[in-house]
Amino acid sequence: MDALPPPGDPPPEGPDAAITSHTDVYFNRTRAIVQRFGDCQVTYAVFLRRPVVSAPRLMLEWLEGVARDRGTQFGIEVMHPEGTWVGAGDPILYLTGSFAQLADLETLYLQKLGPPCVAAHNAYQMCLELPAVAFLAMDARHCAGAEMANMMAYAASVGSEAAKREGARGFVGNATDATAHWFGASRGFGTMPHALIGYAGSTLRAAEMFHANYPEENLTVLVDYFGREVTDALGVCQRFPELGAAGRLAFRLDTHGGRFLEGLDPAESYAVLERHAPGAIRRYRSETELRHLVGTGVSAAAVWKMREALDAAGFPKVRIVASSGFGVQKCRVMAEARAPIDVVGTGSFIPDTWSETYATADIVAYDGVPRVKLGREFLLRRNGERKRTGAVAPG
Template identity: 80%
Template structure:
């Protein structure tokens, strides 16, 4: 390790899994550390925090709760967690997700970190839930890892996708069926990440067909999903792969992945032809007012509804009705909704767009609402005061559906 790299590594601080007092002190806001020192000097008291979000979300508290339990064990104490909304349930803005009770001297310095572990997963779970409901017959793959700020964020996001997906499945959606990496596959009931090839492999192979051959020779028992946009010949190269592997195509073990970037149209399309494709398959979707963004999703460049329909036409006309279409590139809630309205024949969506777009929406908040059993909260937050009937911790791991 070179000297600059070694210095950078030293500045990174303790690993996220470290729950020692020193590690927590290094990662939390300094005023919480000072509060802990003051309370320890002048006398501890038993407090209850209300922990909540400022926007509607899907409850995804497991990572925060499990972290709190690890800290309590390390400190030789016990925290009481009254979970008000089980994992996977819808939560309104300002409605406490859980109440957290324990000694103030043991809780004061934890707020920064457990809020980090609560807010982003709740918002991402809500996004994933909405996406799955918009396209209930489509399977989703979590492919956000490269857009995350390290593995800790990746784990939060994929846990969130699993929670939101489970909520949507209860309402009849297929939901998320896997992730791109082995480390988080367990959230989706698997042991391995899913995926076949990046654009780099096609560049290395020199042709789309050759890349498919290399993959199949190396992993003959795996299903084959082939990117088709590298050379700008989505239709031509997609059909060429189907003809090269007719047995996989006939068995439903072959898929083409559309990932055309927003700077060009799918092969054979332009604005006029894109409208013509939708006139053939979903005319109602383009006959009402559309925003500029919606029009781009329908007939614009990149992976549009017209592009998906054109690929389906080409596959069916060439005798490959069982070849599936995987779509990726910008599939957030709004794009999923437009694709549903166009009845786009998508089999699988690969997406990282359940990541919160407005990060300020992920900010979880905590306020103390009781000191030694006496209700007390800052003015304006009286709605957080604990009501009768709060539930003891339960439901973590159940991943139940939203209300």
């Protein structure tokens, strides 16, 4: 049985109904109390408890729309512009305005700030670990709906741009049309899922079907469906040598963690790395790092094994796309092994620990008088603190 609203809390209605129904009740009640006993100007400090890359745009755009709808104005002092590093507990921005107009907004604007900032930081780190590699955002299937997918694509673009300023290639696109604009594209990228290969009955036939339907597109072929990564890749190369010679053919390694890539076992995996990156395996490693180097799935040894086979068969311009669990740590291991990856397909910039994404806001001034709860004095503005001031006002 649905719970009835408690006495004194009528069902939300009017233009603010969506805000009222999705915000924490105590913020709604605070707004009602302030409206009854007298409004004041307040300033919120908005921050996260872990280091992040600043990604406030979605929050600021939402506040702009609310200010316009309510006929009010919010003052914004952005202390860390989009794409810059922010330390733990350091206010990303200060938000000033009518307490009655701001009290009920905290739940929703924090939702739009925390996850993008953490995801942007993860994307930034991944790009810096493999600066010569292009990244493709393949996070959409792992998102809880369209709003989260938009936040994660935005975050990847912010982290990517920050890494590009330090010389990385960064993200070159993503997998859906709806969020492609964050990467300066009109549409998403992608060729085939495993389902198409199962439908076609062979890896080669799936490649032929795709090329027949999209002859102008570059061809990226999944090669792990039948466990014949090397054999099937070479078969496709022999069928489409002109695409290979033109650099328009690539193979995506997505071997799952339950088995080795074709032709590999533990001994051969060590031997492959001994040939190409001996330093990467000659010091102590954690179990996870060893798996990324010489274990099952898409390891550094697997990437090198595929590169060896393609080069030996006369296809040096055929590219390798690697996916499956590419987070910051795996990217770092691949860099140490100098794995010859051309593109990484990843959704692992989505935070693993969701509690790290919780943004927080505390009021630090009432009518210009500094005041904050005990223990949060570090949020107060410091004398001489550099401010980057903007405003969110009616449009």
